[in-house]
Amino acid sequence: MRINGYYCRVFMLFTYTTFLVLEFVTRCSAIEVYHEWHVSLDTNVSPLNVNQSVIAINEMFPGPLINVTTNDVVHVNVFNNLDEPLLFTWHGIQQRLNSWQDGVSGTNCPILPHHNWTYVFQTKDQIGTFFYYPSIQFQKAAGGFGAIRVNNRDVIAVPFPKPEAEFDLLIGDWSTEDYKISKSMMRNKDVNSYAVPKFILMNGKGPYGNNLSKSFESFTVTRGKSYRFRISNVGNALSLNLRIQNHEMLLVETEGSYTNQILLDSLDVHIGQSYSVIVKTNQSEADYYIVASPKLTNTNDSSDLLGIGVLHYSNSTRGVTGPLPTGPDPFDVEFSRNQARSIRWNLTAGAARPNPQGSFNVSNVTLSHTFILLGSLEEISGLPLYAVNNVSxxxxxxxxxxxxxxxxxxxxxxxxAFPHDSVNANASYGISVVSGKHKGWAEFVFKNKMNVMDTWHLDGFGFFLVGFGDGDWTPASRDTYNLVDPVVRSTVQVYPGGWTAVYAFLDNPGMWNLRSQVLKRWYLGQELYIRVFDADPDPAKERPPPENLLLCG
Incomplete structure (x- = not known):
């Protein structure tokens, strides 16, 4: 509900603390949004006809949609009915000045079993497509995820016509193993126990036509209209290619950034990434396949490892027919990389604010620091673990x-104490925390010498995605960077045997998690924290701890 404007004005008259005035002025123009979540293990919402417990929220899988507008203040009261601690993180929501609400193990004490805690965060100066999920105990493999929409304010123009409707499409790989069994096996020398998932889900539903699916996802549309699909890869192990039979997709947004609009027959969506596409329903009245297939993996039309849904025209009397729409060769890395390079920032569009995205550029920034980060699989104390620069x-x-x-x-x-460059020292455990200069520009180079895809995510910030490359990165690689219109996003892929370079403006003080978004890598140690610190105690630069702060340790 909206805060009453009268009380806002009275409060300002009688408040002398600058921070509180500024805070309340912000909230006077915002909406307060309230959610109450009861989180539990539930067999009734399992997507497949197998005996499996799924992490449900209010008996729903996926969980409830968080549908807000930029600058809204979101309250989520989480009741933990699991038998182990729980945290939620808000993937891509930048938590301006407020890492206290980030919901990862380095920033929050967990919500203990049979306890509750209320997150309060503001979607300040953001628009776009995001999602949430549990961040500890390998729980994301069991569900608990859901979509977040952050809509633009009416006074800010959107760079495409208003669609007839919007749909959330959460795609991701799924294993029928109990997540606690997978967790235990990985902690006991079997790092490959969660290597190959069994299914691809769409909005928590199994593939169309699969005997094990309880149901399949279907979207009903009207011929001659346009629809916005908000797509997120909420999976844990596999990059996916998405396509719709006989329909093109107009790419318009990714993780809070409007993109140059390009028409695509298919779209690669890597783990943790989100996109918005516009689909015009300009085909004959019928039903059409929606397919999500894994990258770097062989499949065929009868494979369980295909996500299959249906685009249903409202007057259709004919079900889906014909072969599934084919995508690019799943092993064609160059196709994927070229598509990624073609996704660029729309420099003339506004976003959460009226000034165009192009008013922020990286063509001549001064870098305050470069972090060269190599993710790898190492053996430490007899256990296979993932590491960054040999530190797990x-x-x-x-x-x-x-x-x-x-x-x-x-x-x-x-x-x-953490090495800022990849090293040849013996691998070890560590509590990896590095300094980031407040309001400095940092360059992150992610290297991947393994033969599988990796993705990296940084809480609290957006990355300017300036470059991809094969082989090793060197300072000369900067000559290949796109510094004109690099897209800004929070999650970037790193191709096998290659590198990805990003810039980040560290203007958000706090303690922020930088991690592999591949779940087993994250769980087994491929992460670190960036401490962005400003010694000025002015709370307008970083918010104080919340009144309901949990203490532990």
Whole structure:
């Protein structure tokens, strides 16, 4: 509900604390959105005819849609009915000045079983397509995810005509293994126990035509209209290619950035990435296949490892027919990389604010730091673990943000002990925290020497995606960067045997998680934290701890 404007004005008259005035002025122009979630394991919402417990929210899988407008204040009261601790993270929501609500192990104490805690965050200066999920205990493999829409304010123009309707399409790989069994096996030397998922789901539903599917996803449309599909890869192991039989997709947005509009027959969506596409229903009245197939994996039309849904025209009397629409060769990395290079920022469009995206550019920025980060599989103390620059992150009982606030990190972590470049030293455990200069420009180069796809995500910021390349990165690789119109997004893919380079403007103070979005890599240590610090205690630069702050460790 909207805060009453009268009380906003009275509050401002009698408040002398600058921060509180500014905070309340912001909220006076916003909507307060409230959710109450009851999180539990539920066999009734399993997508397949197998005995499997799924993490459900209010007995729903996927969980409830968070549908808000930029600058709204979101309250999510989470009741943990699981038998283990729980945290939720808000993938791509930048949590301006407020890493206290980030929902990862380095920033928040977990919600204990049979307890509740309320997240409060603002979708400040953001629009776009995002999603949420549980961030600890390997729980994301069991569900608990859902869509987030952040809509533009009416006064900000959208660079495409208003669609007839919008649909959320959460695609992702799915295993029928109990997530606790997978977790236990990985912690006991079997890192490949979660290597190949069994199915691809669409909005938590099994593939059309598969005998094990309880139901399949179908979208009803009217001929001659346009529809916006908000697509997110919420999976854990596989990059996916999405396509719709006999229909093109007009790409318009990715993770809060409007893109140059390009028509696509298919779209690669890597783990953790989100897109918006416009689909025109300009075909004859019929039903059409929607297909999501894995990259770097062989499949055929009868494979379980295909996500299949239906685009249903409202007056159709004919079901889906013919072969499934074919996509690009799943092993054609160059096709995927060229498509990624073609996705560029729309420099003339506004986003959450009226000034065009092009008013922010990276053509002549001064870099304050370069981080060269190599993700790898290592053996440490006899266990296979993932590492960044040979350091496998070790999660401790005290959240880093909590330690930073109360004891300046003393005795909990050592700042900047982590190597900023890939090294040849023996792999080890570590509590990896590096300094990021507040309001400085950082360059991150992600390297991948393995033969599988990787993706990286940074909480709290957007990346300017400036370059991809094969082989090793060198300083000369900067000559190939796109510094004119690189798209801004929060999650980037790193191709096998290659590198990806991004710039980030570190204007958001806090303790922020940088991680592989491939779930088993994240769970087994491929992550670190960026500490963006400003010594000025002015709370307008970083919010103080919330009144309901949980303490632990």
């Amino acid at each position: 992150y070790y999660t401790i009982g005290t959240p880093l943000k909590l330690a930073d606030h109360f004891v300046n990190g003393s005795g909990v972590y050592q700042l900047d």
